Amino acid sequence: MSISPVLLVVGGCTEAVYRRDCLIQTAAHHPVALLTDQEPTWQRDFIVDHEVADLRDHQAVQAAAERLSRRRPISGVLTWDEYLIVQTARLAQSLGVPGNRDWAMRRCRNKAGAQEKFDELGVPSAASIPVLTLAEARRAAVGIGYPVVLKPAAHAGSVGVVRVTGPAELPKSWRYVAEAATSQGAEGTGVLVEEYLDGPEISVECVTESGRTTAVAVAHKDLTEQPWFEEIGHTVTADDPVLDEVAPLASQALAALGVTHGVSHVEMRLTESGPKIIEVNARLAGDMIPRLVQLATGIDLVAAAADLALGHSPQLKPSRSRSAAIRIFYPPTAGNLTQCRLDPAVARSPWIDRISWQAPIGEPVAPPPHTAIHASRVGFAIVTGRSPAQTRRCLDRIEDRLVITVAPLAPGERSAA
Template sequence: MYRSTVPLLIVVGGSDPVYRGYCVEQAAAAYPVALIDTKAPSLRPGLVLDYEVADTHDPQSVVAAGLALAARHPIAGVVTWDEYALVPTAELADRLGVPGNTPEAMNACRDKATSRRLFAEHQVPSAASTRVDTLVEATAAALRTGFPVVLKPASHAASIGVVRVDTVEQLPAAWEFAATGADEQGPEGSGVLVEEYLSGPEISVECVTRHGVTTALAVTRKEVAFEPYFEEVGHTLDAGDPLLPEVAPVAVRAVQALGITEGIQHVEMRLTPTGPRIIEVNSRIGGDLIGKLVGLATGLDLPRIAADVACGKVPDLTRTKHATAAIKIVYPPASGTLTARHLPIAPGPVRPWLHQVTWLRDCGERVVLPPAGDLDTSRIGWFVVTADTPSAARQRLAALTDALTLTVGSSPGDHRA
């Protein structure tokens, strides 16, 4: 087995080449990387110097794997971009004596009921929330809160099991949807939350924290679809977004309320009529290539910044770009079998603004829209573009969407989707 004399950065989970490969690549450009994941790495050869296979959602398994790596190499730091690996990563960092958040702080992020309690204690604007275990309890909580309400699993991610409920008659079906999601959630929380619905545009604030000092770096404006569900179908990030000075203090207070002291934070909020209010704080780089959008729009290398903080170094927060970057996630027009998928436009020198066209589904594969479908079955691909302004970025995404041919044929059972 290869042994290094240079301290390695351990990356826990999050090595999926489609959604997180860029994170590993950018971190590996600065540090030799060792990986702890559920299987051997499938990334570019040479990118990972060593690895251990472990259950990345289990602290004991991750700590054992990390100690095995530490027996072969000096370790500089530990990082993850996997929501479900936050607590195990914190446990490993503590065991190895490298910079990191406490397991208590990561549990507070993962368990949304604890997050809401801490937000209330620190007077961070958020949403009224009640944890429940049964439909009867959910009905009582919804009536106290007032419709509309949101039902969500206490410790899941990616909007799994999250649904808006407008009337008491909708509660039984909504409860079944949320409770099914809760059956698969992480162990940090339990049950379902019944929460006040926050109206208004949804955004996230991308932050970095070192030694307890948080800096808000950028604002991501989100496109949410498939009501009453909360499927994120697009993101736009402008380096000069005028919202940043307004929402940054709220994001910083939310991070501090949870006891986060290190790393990257993806702070989700809604711009309500009463001001910005927190949805949740994810103590890692945002999904859907948001970290890549940060780099394209501002020049800030978010995975490198995360790696630097994890290794106890001062990150470079110098902006080298001032642009807009956006991603449009492609969904099928209906559930069924994908029979045609054609885009007569490709990245290249003629279109330097078109940075990425990625396909997740090929013709002949079945696609299923929400609520029956999830991220793995409903998404066909995405486009990533840059422009000088948000409106120009939206126009470019619209032009790509208009040029795209997608055809879906019916399959048995599609009426149930």
């Protein structure tokens, strides 16, 4: 009896709320094997096999994939994890399946290296200078001109990103960012001092096949008040007029970094002088953005990522014309979560696609920025409508009827930091 080939997913999908959909949707169409750093739990219902390995260790990853391949043929490899895109590229190369080159993924992970390439090839982007010390950061900030942005060179999810308006703020901001930069992964070191780009922030969701990129949607971001850049919402609308303006720049940025394959999440700002790149993430977007794209346009980016990993051409023809949006909820203060409740009458509204609670009652929580990104989030809501304005009204109605309460921490009790 022949054994069906599997699509190997690298990473444990441990962020069950945000990546659960990816695994479920992919497993509905392809046999999936999982390469993870811990034994699967809920994932077992959606996989046919797995191997456990230290995902930071290339030799361990290769050995685990070889063990799995002796049981089942591997016809493709993918990851949805920003910190694993280099390992996944190297694994795809060794297995002889479709994928990006590992050097291209290292460029995407290391924002300093990406910026050098953008400068070399004339890709409009935020000027930035890599630094290792506060003294270097002072000189770089003077050279670029305040305000500036400090950010770790290879993190994701706005971790450790802060705006600095003048020299007096720099030492405190430096301590915050330098601490975050200690856990950013192997592909980048230190901190970037970056030009602050004024204007709306967006992401462009792109599909690249054989070096040719199609920009399929734009997600407009809602951010916390500065100096922080925590993402609190996204809105995607079919036939967004901004897409035609930014698609060429997204394609140019991906080509500059050597991305030839897969689904990418390209972040940029719409400045007075035109769109400029902030960074390129060579993997599927987080924060349920693929779900928003599917609800708004009918294009399934999760399926596209799987198809490309297997060497198939994805289906990118729009079949819907709607707007979809997500709003992420945070606790009002640090403490133990005691209540998350939405008025049942609102919860039954037909325009709600999903309400999801992330933090269990009784768990310590705290608002950003001084917590891990997912430890700070209580839940989210996804809605649909005819326009961005309608989805915003729907989200505002949910927030008006939402109750999140937090009890103060007992003396000596640890927060969610």
